[in-house]
Amino acid sequence: MPPSFHRSRLRAVVRPSPFLPARAIDPVHLREQVLAIAVAVAAASVLAGNGVAAIGSTLDEEQRTAALPRPQSYSVSAAAPIAPALREDFTVTWTPPVVYPLGPGAEQTDGFGHRIAPCPGCSTDHKGVDWTPGEGTPVGSIADGVVTAVGYDGTFGLRVEIEHVIDGQAVTTLSAHLQDGSVPVSVDQTVEVGQLIGAVGSTGQSTGPHLHFEIHVGGAPINPVPWLAENVRTEPR
Ligand SMILES: [Zn+2]
Incomplete structure (x- = not known):
């Protein structure tokens, strides 16, 4: 062809x-x-x-x-400025502004509000909450504050009152029936969140070792359980 x-x-x-x-x-x-x-x-x-x-x-x-793709190479001048990786040592610390007085796992045996008086002389209008974590369990301040009362009375036994300012609001806490000799703080003392203020006992009108705990906001007692659930912070927010 x-x-x-x-x-x-x-x-x-x-x-x-x-x-x-x-x-x-x-x-x-x-x-x-x-x-x-x-x-x-x-x-x-x-x-x-x-x-x-x-x-x-x-x-x-x-x-x-x-x-095929050809291999490529490049070089960088030794004079080229390479910034060293600067690293400053630092520690992030965050203190929760509000914590539970006993930790979140304590058993609650009596709630806030009207109740049948558990003992002669016990109130029918329960202004706090009762937890029974066991005799001698450490009780902490729920927030930074100033101790306003430490002492005995016939109802609450050995008690500690602390004034706090939480989110701009005046909040007072009462921890009652504390163990004799367990309170390491005194009136006018500044305390930090979580600081030991006493131990669970059964002083005063009490049927057994428990912490009677009250929160007053603006002078009026409120149910501590939902308030703590709302205000306890384990992480920054
Ligand atoms: Zn109580």
């Missing part, structure tokens, strides 16, 4: 594609264009991570090598 016939046959069967420029189907350059496309496909295949195995039979080693 003479070359001229071959070319004319190609010219006859290859029609211009509307998607290719005219020179792309020039039969004279068709073979090298096919090869160029094959190389481009090989390069795309390598870039896609598929390797060159699929087109290995149509490309010789030199073409395959040419299709």
Whole structure:
């Protein structure tokens, strides 16, 4: 088959594609264009991570090598300013402004409000909450504050009152029936949140070792349980 016939046959069967420029189907350059496309496909295949195995039979080693991405290198001048990683030692400390006086797990044996008096002389209007964590359990101040009363009376036994300012509000706490000799704080003393103020006992009108705990907001007793649930913070917020 003479070359001229071959070319004319190609010219006859290859029609211009509307998607290719005219020179792309020039039969004279068709073979090298096919090869160029094959190389481009090989390069795309390598870039896609598929390797060159699929087109290995149509490309010789030199073409395959040419299709592979060339290794690159660069250097950085030693004079280039590289900022040292500065690191200052620091410690984040966060003190919760409000904590439970006994921790959150103490068993509650009597709630806030009206009740049947548990003993002769016990009130029917319970202005606090009773917890029974056991005799001698440490009692802490729920917040920073100032001790306003320490002493005995017939109802509360050994008691401690502390004034706090919590979220801008005057809050007073009363811890009662404390164990004899367990109170390490005195009137006018400043205390910090969580500071030991006494131990659970059974002094005064008491049926057994328990902490009677009151919270007064604006001078009026409130239910300590929901107030603590709302105000105790274990994390910054
Ligand atoms: Zn009580």
